Amino acid sequence: MSIRRRIFLVLLIFWTSVGLVAGTVELLYPGASHVKLNMVPVEGLTAFWTAVVAGALPGLIFGALGWGIASLFQVPAKAPARNP
Secondary structure, three states, X not given: OOHHHHHHHHHHHHHHHHHHHHHXXXXXXXXXXXXXXXXXXXXXXXXXXXXXXXXXXXXXXXXXXXXXXHHHHOOOOOOOOOOO
């Protein structure tokens, strides 16, 4: 696995897990975390999926940024010389 893919996956998994934890807390203990959809507090599975998606979006954005930064600094492998 390349370093770019690893950075992308680590950031995506981290931010998605943050949303997953917030959604799970809202399911188990309603009112313990504040999940809003269009500025209206939501409960149940709506709150769970809202929190997961709200965590996955920054994961995709920061993962793509990390991928791009890593590819800027990664040295491409030289192709072997071909014999004519």
